Amino acid sequence: MHSASPETPGLATAGARSPAVATNNGAIFTGDTTIQAPLVLPAPADVPAPHGMHNLPRPVGHRFVGRSAEMATLEEALGPRNERAATHVVTQAMSGLGGIGKSTLALHFAHTHRTGYTAVWWIDAETPETIAGSLAQLTIRAHPGTNTSGVPSAVLAEWALAWLDSHPGWLLVFDNATHPDHLAPYLARLTSGDHLITSRLTYGWHDLAATPLHLDVLTPTAATSLLYQLTGSDPSSEATAAQELADELGYLPLALEQAGAYIRRTRNTYSAYLHRLRTQTARMLNTPGNGDPHSITIARTWSVTLDTIAERDPLAVHLLRVMAWLAPHDIPRDLLKGIADEPDADTDALALLNDFSMITLTESTTAVHRLVQALARTPDPKDPHRSDTAISQAQSTAATLIQDALPDDPETSTAGWPRWRTLLPHIDAYLTHTHPETDTAETDGILYSASQFLRGQGQLSQATQYAQRSVTTSARLNGEDHxxxxxxRNHLASAYESAGDLGRAIP
Ligand SMILES: Nc1ncnc2c1ncn2[C@@H]1O[C@H](COP(=O)(O)OP(=O)(O)OP(=O)(O)O)[C@@H](O)[C@H]1O
Ligand SMILES: [Mg+2]
Structure with missing residues (x-):
């Protein structure tokens, strides 16, 4: 039932506690109480846009690298110069993995074009409350010298929307949106400006916006140049190590920044950092570069997303841990089919991981960032998603999935060869990430079959390597004379023989 405000005739709420805003006078009636602010805000249309009004959180500065293609895409869709902002609303969403550089690119775009817009407003879009809070700040900015402290945020936000409506040609950046529904009311209401949305979510934007732009990692050149700028070190002295480090960090901006700041602060070398990253992965990914324990790190960035994913479907997090033992790219989706007994549970889990940009999904394959993999392979007792048990289970599931997928008769059955070729990079990754001393009977089976296939293909060096590891494993598990x-051992001898190493070709 609608209830009338005792102090503002004609003002009613849609029900108890739903706010109704009186015309710009700062009164809000919640159904059972009226808060009367002693302030009358002027009509929004009468308040001109202060010159160059913006609230961009920081300058991007000289460290911004790469992204020229992505900037061009944004400029084609948005921008004051195309004059659409004055008469239409254009919405562009940007999605991608945490730390990939979405907010930084949005900030770079906003700074570059700031002077062409009536106003540029940065909105913390994490929750409906933060969105209203950011809009309320716009109203406060538009009334310098006015004490708005007694006016509820909802009233201030409402005034901001009315002001935006009467001052076309603005840019609103909704940063770090966590659900399209939080934005929908604003996007529907405002009709004459540009909206730029950043979100880890890949889904839900098609209904609200033009085709979302999915951000990928930096190019190797941009990534290395960012490392040089961050460390301030002479590129010529350690160029190869810097490139290797950028590669190991998967060209991910947040990781490069963490490493660069650490190297600069500790006066370390690129190679020393690389060594520590390889030997103490979990520790380095969880160590803020600037030494501030509250700073965001790669590990923390992703664990928040994993919390949300785990709440919806724990299988998805298990699946991510399983994929961590495979190669980062071109993981055949059918390899993962056996992960659950329920039909299509794997499809749902993959879709969920893709929704949150933790993987990249195509019809037949999937890909995971190599640092996400590195983290998901490394136990950390403080991280509920990376317990020792969960990680060992995932490793053993990965081995089972690989073994179940291996075609029979690797040396002679040519029909299975294409399948072998798609599986080999994943077998190789699995064997690289696992220690020979912990190889199981299952791993031995993979080693033996893969070695047979490789020998048949003439890839003799790797064939002998796998065969040797298989002999050692079998001897440890079953005994020398089993x-x-x-x-x-026989197979190893024949692999040596094929390789022309007759001295070792005796079993
Ligand atoms: N193009 C770039 N040039 C230089 N530094 C960059 C670039 N992109 C990102 N960075 C740096 O990498 C870090 C992570 O970037 P950013 O915060 O933009 O990621 P994000 O995708 O918004 O992550 P999240 O999903 O956690 O919000 C930032 O500290 C930023 O300075
Ligand atoms: Mg961000």
Missing amino acids: PDTLIS
């Missing part, structure tokens, strides 16, 4: 060990 028939399986003898078969492996």
Whole structure:
């Protein structure tokens, strides 16, 4: 039932506690109480846009690298110069993995074109409350010298919307949106400006915006140049190590920044950092570069997203941990089919991971950033998603999935060869990430079959390497004289023979 405000005739709420805003006088009636602010805000249309009004959180500065293609895409869709902002509303969403550089690109775009817009307003879009709070700040900015402290945020936000409506040609950046529904009311209401949305979410934007721009990692050149700028070190002295480090960090801006700041602060070398990253992965990904323990780190950035994903479907997080043992790219989706008994549970889990940009999904393959993998392979007792048990289970599931996918008769059955070729990078990754001393019977099976396939293909160096590891594993698990060990040894001898190493071709 609608209830009338005792102090403002004609003002009613849609129900108890739903706010109704009186015309610009700062009164809000919540159904059972009226808060009367002693302030009358002028009509929004009468308040001119202060010259160059913006609230951009920081300058992007000289450190901004790369992204020229992405800037061009944004400029094609948005921008004051195309004059659409004055008469239409254009909405562009940008999605991508945490730390990939969405907010930084939005900030760079906003700074570059700031002077062409009536106003540029940065909105913390994490929750409906933060959105209203950011809009309220616009009203406060538009009334310098006025004490607005007694006016509720909802009233201030409402005034901001009315002001935007009467001053076309603005840019609103909704940063870090966590649900399209939080934005929909604003996007529907405002009709004459540009909206730029950043979000880790890949889904839900098609209904609100033009095709979302999905951000990928930096190019190798841009990534190395960012490292040089961050460390301030002479590029010529350690160029190869810097490139190797950028590669190991998967060209991910947040990781490069964390590493660069750490190297600069500790006066370390690129190679020393690389060594520590490889030997103490979890620690380095969780160490803020600037030494401030509250600073955001790669590990923390992703664990928040994983919390949300785990709440919706724990299988998705398990699946991510399983993928961590495979190669980062071109993981065949059918390899992951056996992850759950329920039909299509794998499809749902993959879709969820893709929704939050933790993986990249195509019809037949999936890809995971190599640092996400590195983190998901490394136990951390403080991280609920990376317990020792969960990680060992994922490793063993990865081995089972690989073994179940191996075609029979690797040396002779040519029909299975294409499948072998798609599986080999994942077998190789699995064997690289696992220690020979912990190889199981399942791993031995993979080693033996892969070695047979490689020998048949003439890839003899790798064939002998796998065969050797298979012999060692079988001897450790079954004993030196066990028939399986003898078969492996025999196979190793024939691999050496094929390689022309006759000295070692005796089993
Ligand atoms: N093009 C770039 N040039 C230089 N530094 C960059 C670039 N892109 C990102 N960075 C740096 O990398 C870090 C992470 O970037 P940013 O915060 O923009 O990521 P994000 O995608 O918005 O992440 P999140 O999803 O956590 O909000 C920032 O500290 C930023 O300074
Ligand atoms: Mg961001």
